[in-house]
Amino acid sequence: MAKKAAKKAPKAKKAPARKKSAKKAAPAPAKAVKVTAVAGKTVTASALLQTIADHMGMKKSEAKTMVEGYTDVVKAYVLKGAKVKIGDIGMVMVRHRKARMGRNPQTGEPVKIKASKKLAFRQSSVMKAQVMGSR
Incomplete structure (x- = not known):
């Protein structure tokens, strides 16, 4: 018995998936920032980082990484003339x-x-x- 080679039909090309239009979600209301600074006093970098960490619900080291990254990007743009x-x-x-x-x-x-x-x-x-x- 000889088996016939079955021909495979070429696969139909699929149409590219449409991107769903993303509806803009309403921004969450900003929660109040608790600051312990008194008027006329200088806020240290450490105190600022601690306040950011508390406000964002993250570790102080994560807040430091985020703030340093942000300032590095701002500096780069400003130095380029933006x-x-x-x-x-x-x-x-x-x-x-x-x-x-x-x-x-x-x-x-x-x-x-x-x-x-x-x-x-x-x-x-x-x-x-x-x-x-x-x-």
């Missing part, structure tokens, strides 16, 4: 100052001042309103 918006706090950027003529205050002599760059921060209108309202 303006980085930080939530409702404000914007960090590099400002370029043109070369200009100044005066020596002791002698009154004209002095040429070189062009330079400086790190600048511009507060957001939301933050400004909150600071002004907290008087």
Whole structure:
């Protein structure tokens, strides 16, 4: 008995799967941050990390890794010349100052001042309103 070789039918190509349109979920209401700092006092990095860890429900070491990663990314963008918006706090950027003529205050002599760059921060209108309202 000779067996006939069965021919396999070519598989039909499947249409690419459609991506489902993701509905934007409503953001969860922000829970209040418990801060222990008193006005006029400087907050240390350690205290800041502990507050972030408590607020996010994570270990302090995880919060440190997250914050360091965030600051590294912000620095990289700013050094490349981008303006980085930080939530409702404000914007960090590099400002370029043109070369200009100044005066020596002791002698009154004209002095040429070189062009330079400086790190600048511009507060957001939301933050400004909150600071002004907290008087």
